[in-house]
Amino acid sequence: MQEKNVAIVTGSARGIGRAIANKLATKGIHVALGDIDPAVVEVGKQISEQTGSKLEGFVVDVKDYNSCSNFYRNVLSAMECDHVDILVNNAGINRDALFVNMTEQQWDEVIKVDLYSVFNCTKQVVPGMIKVNHGRIVNVSSMSWLGNVGQANYSAAKAGVIGFTKTLSKELARYNITVNAVCPGFIDTPMTRAVPENIRQKFLDRIPMRRIGLPEDVANFVSLLVSEEASYVTGEVINISGGMTI
Ligand SMILES: NC(=O)c1ccc[n+]([C@@H]2O[C@H](COP(=O)([O-])OP(=O)(O)OC[C@H]3O[C@@H](n4cnc5c(N)ncnc54)[C@H](O)[C@@H]3O)[C@@H](O)[C@H]2O)c1
Structure with a gap:
């Protein structure tokens, strides 16, 4: 293995992705942050100053294959490495609407991102x-993969992520590459802050722990999944939801 572990975290300019990048950096992992929002460059600098780890932010559009190839090339060059040890596929969006009102654009955008x-x-x-016969991949899905009114596009995409995770875990286990998915419940981020207050309250009522999750709750668990301690865990789908079920 190269001297330092190198991780890529997508969608890390804010929210859950940013918390994951921060957590990995506190463990001494070098982190490449990727986001469509150019603010990611500054976020990388800030976390680097706070943690002393090497971090760098890159603008990437994860729905575009060529953008991802360029991103990866730039990461290898900036991090002076020949592979990355950890990938956290976290970038995601929602464009909620009842199916009867859902536009082709809303469907397309969510499936792609x-x-x-x-x-x-x-x-x-x-x-x-x-x-290098080693790797960690964590995919951020959602409990909505089980079905949620107004989220046919999002549920389909997040269920797809789980099928992908399970298949890849079987294909890559022989190389000591683990592939797992996490399903956050209701986490306090810009994505959920856009939800109307009455709906937020309804979610809160359904959470046995009686609090909305924090991005750090997800980050702490992802940090465990990418560690050596989790080397025999693969193909799993873990809810991080304070006990909430869908
Ligand atoms: N917040 C929750 O309660 C919750 C629950 C379940 C699952 N999730 C999942 O967790 C992940 C993170 O969600 P969040 O709440 O932090 O969302 P967020 O909206 O706060 O952050 C998402 C980040 O992804 C980036 N992004 C969007 N489109 C992109 C693209 N095309 N290319 C690159 N980056 C792009 C955004 O710029 C943003 O920085 C998402 O996959 C989301 O579906 C969130």
Whole structure:
């Protein structure tokens, strides 16, 4: 293995992705942050100053295969490495609407950002992981994969992520590459802050722990999944939801 572990975290300019990048950095892992929002560059600098780890932010559109190939090349060069050890496919969006009102654009955008992205980014890192016979891939799905009113597009994409995770875990286990999915419940991020207050309250009522999750709750668990301690865990789908079920 190269001297330092190197991780890619997508969708890390804010929210859950940013918390994951921060957590990995506190463990001394070098982190490449990728996001469509150019603010990611500054976020990388800030976390680097706070943790002393090497971090760098890159602008990437994860729904675009060529953008992901360029991103990966730039990461290898900036991090002075020949592979990455960890990939966290976290970038995601929602465009909620009842199916009868859902536009083709809403469908397309969510499927591309939430599902194609996982193929686009994973495709970059796997050959390098196979070469070193080691790797960690964590896909951020959602409990909505089980079905949620107003989220036919999002549920389909997030269910696709789980099928992808399970298949890849079987294909890559022989190379000591683990592939797992996490399903956050209701986590306090810009994505959920857009939800109307009455709906937020309804979610809160359904959470046995009686609090909305924090991005750090997800980050702490992802940090465990990418550690050596989790080397025999693969193909799993873990809810991080304070006990909430769908
Ligand atoms: N917040 C929750 O309660 C919750 C629950 C379940 C699952 N999730 C999942 O967790 C992940 C992170 O969600 P969040 O709540 O932090 O969302 P967020 O909206 O706060 O952050 C998402 C990040 O992804 C980036 N992004 C969007 N489109 C992109 C693209 N095309 N290319 C690159 N980056 C792009 C955004 O710029 C943003 O920085 C998502 O996959 C989401 O579906 C969130």
